[in-house]
Amino acid sequence: MHRTKRDGQALVEAMIAISVLTVGFLGIVTLLSRSLSLNRTVADQYLGSYLAAEGIEIVRNLLDASIIQEKSWWKSGVIEGKDYAVDYTTSFQDGGFLPLSTGAPLQYNAATNLYGYDIGGKNTIFRRVIRVEKIGSDEMRVNAVVSWQMRGGGTGEVDVEDHFYNWRP
Amino acid sequence: MKSFEKKQKADDQMVKRGGFTLVELLVAIGLFSTIVTIGVGGFARALRTERQAAALLAANSNISLSLEQMAREIRTGSDFCVTGSSTDCFGEPGLLVFNNANKKMVTYCYAATNGIGRIERGLGNGSSCGSSYQPITADNVDVRYLTFVLNGNMPDDSYPPRITILIGISPRESGLSSTTLNIQTTVSSRVSDS
Numbered sequence: 243m244h245r246t247k248r249d250g251q252a253l254v255e256a257m258i259a260i261s262v263l264t265v266g267f268l269g270i271v272t273l274l275s276r277s278l279s280l281n282r283t284v285a286d287q288y289l290g291s292y293l294a295a296e297g298i299e300i301v302r303n304l305l306d307a308s309i310i311q312e313k314s315w316w317k318s319g320v321i322e323g324k325d326y327a328v329d330y331t332t333s334f335q336d337g338g339f340l341p342l343s344t345g346a347p348l349q350y351n352a353a354t355n356l357y358g359y360d361i362g363g364k365n366t367i368f369r370r371v372i373r374v375e376k377i378g379s380d381e382m383r384v385n386a387v388v389s390w391q392m393r394g395g396g397t398g399e400v401d402v403e404d405h406f407y408n409w410r411p
Numbered sequence: 412m413k414s415f416e417k418k419q420k421a422d423d424q425m426v427k428r429g430g431f432t433l434v435e436l437l438v439a440i441g442l443f444s445t446i447v448t449i450g451v452g453g454f455a456r457a458l459r460t461e462r463q464a465a466a467l468l469a470a471n472s473n474i475s476l477s478l479e480q481m482a483r484e485i486r487t488g489s490d491f492c493v494t495g496s497s498t499d500c501f502g503e504p505g506l507l508v509f510n511n512a513n514k515k516m517v518t519y520c521y522a523a524t525n526g527i528g529r530i531e532r533g534l535g536n537g538s539s540c541g542s543s544y545q546p547i548t549a550d551n552v553d554v555r556y557l558t559f560v561l562n563g564n565m566p567d568d569s570y571p572p573r574i575t576i577l578i579g580i581s582p583r584e585s586g587l588s589s590t591t592l593n594i595q596t597t598v599s600s601r602v603s604d605s
Contacts, residue, residue, distance in 0.1 A: 253435060260442045267446060271453040274460065281464055285592050288471050292478075296597040300573070303563070303599035307570045310603060330575040330597050331562055350593065355558060355577045357595045 282393055287400070290368060290388045293348065293357060294402040297372050297386030300328045305382075305406055307334070315408040316382065325371040329358035343371045367391055380408035459586065466584035470552040474580050474594065477530050477547045481519055481576060482598045487512035489602040491564040491572045506537045507559040507574070520544065521557035527583070528554035555579035555591050564604070572600040 308317045311334075319338030320326075327343040335341065341359075348370055350356070351363030367390040375383045384406060389399040431439070485491075488509040505521035515534055522531050522541035533544030548554055558577040563570030575597045581588050 252431075253438075256435075256439060257442075260446065264446055264449075267450050267453070271449065274453050274457040281460070281467055284464070284467060284471070289592065289594060292594050292596040296575075296595065299597045299599045303571055303573045303597075306599065306601075306603060307563070310571070311569050330560060330573065330595075333563075333570065355556060355579060355593055355595070356560065356575070357593075 276394075279393055283398070286367070286390060286392065286398060290390060290398060290400045291402075293368055293370055294386045294388040294400040296330070297328060297370055297388070298384060298402050298404045300330065300332060301372060301374070301384045301386070302404075302406070304328070304332070304334065304340070306410075308338070309410060312338075315380075315406075315410075316376075320374060322375045323373075325373060327359060327370070328372055329361075330356070331358065340372075345369065377405075382406045463582075463584055463587050466551065466582040466587055470580055470582035471592075473549050473552045474554075474578060478576065478578070478594070478596065480532075480547060481530075482596070484511050484517060485509070485574050485598045486601050488517070488600060489572070489604060491561055491574060491600070505557045505559070506540065508536050518544070519557075519559075521554065522546075523554075526553075528556070530554055530557055530578075551583050553581045553583050553588070555581060566604050571603050574598050574600070 305316065309315055311317075317334060317338035319334070320340055325343035326340045327346070328340060329348070332341060346359065346369075347365045348357050348368045349359060349361050349363040350366045351358075351361045354361070356363070357366065357368075368388055369390065370386065370388045373385040373387070377383050382405065384404050386402045386404075387399065388401075389397055392398045485507075488511045491509045492507065507519045509517060511517045516536060518533055518535060518537035518540065520531050520533075520537050520540035522529055522544070524541065527550060529546040529548045531540055531544035531546050533539055556577070556579045560575040560577065562573040562575070564572045564574075575595065578594045579591045580594065581591050
């Protein structure tokens with residue numbers, strides 16, 4: 243009787259100890275495998291920041307173009323407070339308007355390696371909107387916001403802000 | 412009677428000194444080896460991940476520097492491939508020829524040597540690309556492609572030159588060489604041509 247009791251206790255103890263260890267190790271392993279997906283997150287953030295910078299540069303280009311075309315620092319057809327969608331080919335539409343954002347994501351064309359709208363490529367995870375606001379008679383604030391769904395949940399966002407002034411050399 | 416008690420005592424002692432049974436030993440060794448396998452595998456993967464993350468970071472900072480250098484010179488540059496087609500300079504893909512702020516003709520181009528793609532910079536119209544031009548990317552990053560797309564580079568189009576730079580990079584690290592990061596950014600020249 244005595245013998246049976248002692249042996250059983252040893253086995254249960256061992257199994258509990260091992261299962262506690264297993265749970266601990268599993269936690270560490272999960273943490274490590276998550277760091278692998280972090281690589282992807284870093285790459286997405288890197289690309290997102292370049293796409294946001296591109297948005298600002300295109301607006302800068304359009305601002306300079308409006309000076310060339312109308313001798314005014316901003317086209318009258320652009321209304322502040324709206325979300326615009328511009329890509330590398332965007333020019334002013336009739337009446338000096340810019341294309342409004344439809345909420346559609348940027349596309350990527352694997353043949354030409356271009357990111358843009360209506361370029362015959364696949365949708366990416368990136369959405370880019372341009373917000374324009376006149377915050378003074380001679381100052382304009384432009385935000386290029388790139389947002390995307392991160393792998394494993396959550397939303398990534400890069401918001402690049404630039405201020406343009408009614409001044410040219 | 413006395414000898415029986417003695418025998419009983421000896422039996423008890425034997426029970427106390429008894430070791431594990433074979434089944435117990437097998438179970439213990441099995442569990443132990445499973446856990447050690449999981450643990451060692453996890454740590455090996457952690458080391459690999461750490462190396463890959465470092466390689467990715469190095470490649471990113473490398474291209475970041477090259478892009479910044481190109482963007483700076485393009486912003487203050489003028490006369491972007493006006494003689495060529497609207498997308499490529501002199502019919503060559505992966506080549507951008509323009510005059511920089513010092514009115515020197517500068518070329519950025521793509522050249523692959525020894526299986527590693529690089530971005531190169533040099534003076535002139537790009538004819539020495541791949542031979543005497545200086546690479547501006549390091550050996551730890553493999554540039555897969557470099558493309559320039561030009562908009563508004565003609566003198567009478569009422570837009571300043573808009574140069575879109577497309578770069579594909581792969582870190583030179585085992586397990587990562589098949590992943591290409593496709594980067595795009597656009598630079599608008601501050602020098603108006605119209």
